[in-house]
Amino acid sequence: MKRIISLTVRDRSGVLNRVTGVLVRRQFNISSISVGPTETEGISKMTLVVEVADEQRLEQVTKQLNKQIDVLKVSDITDKAIVARELALIKVAGSSQLRSEINGIIDPFRALIIDVSKDSLAIQITGRPEKIDALIDLLRPYGIKDIARTGLTAFQRGHQPQVNDLNTYSQIK
Numbered sequence: 416m417k418r419i420i421s422l423t424v425r426d427r428s429g430v431l432n433r434v435t436g437v438l439v440r441r442q443f444n445i446s447s448i449s450v451g452p453t454e455t456e457g458i459s460k461m462t463l464v465v466e467v468a469d470e471q472r473l474e475q476v477t478k479q480l481n482k483q484i485d486v487l488k489v490s491d492i493t494d495k496a497i498v499a500r501e502l503a504l505i506k507v508a509g510s511s512q513l514r515s516e517i518n519g520i521i522d523p524f525r526a527l528i529i530d531v532s533k534d535s536l537a538i539q540i541t542g543r544p545e546k547i548d549a550l551i552d553l554l555r556p557y558g559i560k561d562i563a564r565t566g567l568t569a570f571q572r573g574h575q576p577q578v579n580d581l582n583t584y585s586q587i588k
């Protein structure tokens with residue numbers, strides 16, 4: 416089963432390597448990773464999607480991640496109310512005759528054509544991974560030349576870190 420793990424970490428060299436090392440040593444398959452800065456300087460947010468065989472192993476790896484010096488918070492947000500998105504860029508073979516047909520396919524997905532060349536179109540789509548997979552399946556018959564996906568990024572709905580929480584993070588630096 417896939418689990419979505421959210422980590423708040425110090426923005427320092429080697430943190431990503433140490434976090435992924437914990438997962439690799441315990442033979443977790445990492446489906447995707449996204450990392451970026453937060454609103455607090457020196458603090459980053461990681462979103463990991465991992466394959467987990469059972470809850471006991473997930474609990475064990477969560478404890479190991481919490482022991483990492485630069486990891487400030489670890490949360491399994493899979494079963495929580497979350498906002499989750501992924502970005503994909505898809506290059507499709509497309510002559511000028513097919514462009515309006517392809518545009519008709521991508522329109523309900525709220526995808527955009529972001530580049531046009533003589534023999535291809537570059538399409539941008541954001542949304543849940545299932546939505547992106549569905550669009551890719553519809554575009555396959557046209558000839559997909561290239562795909563680049565960011566991986567899932569997510570956070571919990573509603574609850575936002577309190578200012579005091581953020582100040583605590585900045586004092587830890």
